[in-house]
Amino acid sequence: MWLSSLRTSLRLALLAGGLFAGVADADELGVTNDTIVFGQVAALEGPSAAIGQATRQGLLAAFNEINAKGGVHGRKLRLISRNDGYDPDRSVVETVKLIYEDKVFALVGAVGTPTAMATMPIAASNDVPFIGPVSGAAALQDTEFQNVVNIRASHAAEAEAWIKYLTEDLHLTRIGIFYQDDAFGRDVLAGVKTYLDRRGLELAAEGTFERNTRAVGVAFKVIRRAEPEAVIMVGTYGPCAEFIKLAHRSGFTPTFVAISFVGANALAKELGPDGRGVIVSEVVPFPWDTQQRLVADYQMAQRTLDPNQPPDFIALEGYLTGRLVGQALEMAGPNPTRADLLRVINEAGQFDIGGTIVAFGAARRSNPPHVSLAVIQGDGSFKPIEGF
Numbered sequence: 001m002w003l004s005s006l007r008t009s010l011r012l013a014l015l016a017g018g019l020f021a022g023v024a025d026a027d028e029l030g031v032t033n034d035t036i037v038f039g040q041v042a043a044l045e046g047p048s049a050a051i052g053q054a055t056r057q058g059l060l061a062a063f064n065e066i067n068a069k070g071g072v073h074g075r076k077l078r079l080i081s082r083n084d085g086y087d088p089d090r091s092v093v094e095t096v097k098l099i100y101e102d103k104v105f106a107l108v109g110a111v112g113t114p115t116a117m118a119t120m121p122i123a124a125s126n127d128v129p130f131i132g133p134v135s136g137a138a139a140l141q142d143t144e145f146q147n148v149v150n151i152r153a154s155h156a157a158e159a160e161a162w163i164k165y166l167t168e169d170l171h172l173t174r175i176g177i178f179y180q181d182d183a184f185g186r187d188v189l190a191g192v193k194t195y196l197d198r199r200g201l202e203l204a205a206e207g208t209f210e211r212n213t214r215a216v217g218v219a220f221k222v223i224r225r226a227e228p229e230a231v232i233m234v235g236t237y238g239p240c241a242e243f244i245k246l247a248h249r250s251g252f253t254p255t256f257v258a259i260s261f262v263g264a265n266a267l268a269k270e271l272g273p274d275g276r277g278v279i280v281s282e283v284v285p286f287p288w289d290t291q292q293r294l295v296a297d298y299q300m301a302q303r304t305l306d307p308n309q310p311p312d313f314i315a316l317e318g319y320l321t322g323r324l325v326g327q328a329l330e331m332a333g334p335n336p337t338r339a340d341l342l343r344v345i346n347e348a349g350q351f352d353i354g355g356t357i358v359a360f361g362a363a364r365r366s367n368p369p370h371v372s373l374a375v376i377q378g379d380g381s382f383k384p385i386e387g388f
Helices: 002-017 050-066 088-100 112-123 153-168 183-195 218-225 239-249 262-274 294-307 312-332 340-347 361-365
Strands: 035-042 076-083 107-108 175-180 205-208 230-235 255-258 279-282 350-353 356-358 372-376 383-384
Touching: 035 050, 035 350, 035 372, 050 076, 050 107, 050 262, 050 279, 050 294, 050 312, 076 088, 076 230, 088 107, 088 294, 107 312, 112 183, 153 175, 153 183, 153 230, 153 279, 175 218, 175 239, 183 230, 205 218, 205 239, 218 239, 218 350, 230 239, 239 262, 262 279, 262 312, 279 361, 312 340, 312 350, 312 356, 340 350, 356 361
Parallel strands: 035 076, 035 107, 175 205, 175 230, 230 255, 255 279
Antiparallel strands: 279 372, 350 356, 372 383
């Protein structure tokens, strides 16, 4: 089903741009004598903007750091970001513009499952690398798309961590789920059901909401009626915060566990005092743990770019993507092509980026992507949960 949806998105994209799919000419590769141009499509405005802006901030911090050291083989890295408002149709149009108007070398840091699934085949049909999408969708790991470079853990891996913690550590059995009613939410739902089933459990309740809205009332009533001990939150920070606040006002206080894509920093800010005890899964190292070299590097790069920006989970993910790009380009040599970049990443299999191993393909079996859990404190800060 999802493959059919991807092919439909590709046809719409080509019609929208009045373009024909095909490999871009050599002069469209986004490489000049002194610059390599990358493109990002993300929610930079609208109800999910904090996630897109954080990803962009992390990418810029990495590129700025690399450029300050002379760039890659004498070329500076440049990022062009376009806003899609977390809407797949807009994402298609902006991706076409990046490839054919801005003539970017590669796409980096696309934000969201429904948007990435709409734009991934466009990049594939033009042999454009699609690096570090902020999505754990199973579709992004399909071998049909050789140009996709995944960094983050899958939705299923996050689901496994939640269910393990809730059932084995907290000994809870009645678990509900509140999820975005689209490809993102349904992909996570499948993972949750799988790991509950392995423990002989079923969902106590399901409630959905529409993307880019805070219309959570109906879902709340359905889930509240079932009285689950825990509720898994699958959405961005706005609707998830709305649900939790509504629950607290009504005296409903289950354990809340949110997916990493929620935008943990933005969620904590939205919730204020209501955030205490909310658990969030994460797919990067703890961004305040400067004993990890990657985190120390990230914090320094972030302060150099903007000293007013606090550490952020999503921004660290963007930074990691940017560092990967720089390292792979360095290995690709002084005259990189898109194919060179992908070849280097696939052949290397894994990269040591500030002491953090990022692995691809078969190498992921021995170095799987990071998944951890953190809990929001009363002051809005985060505390890692030991054992994750």
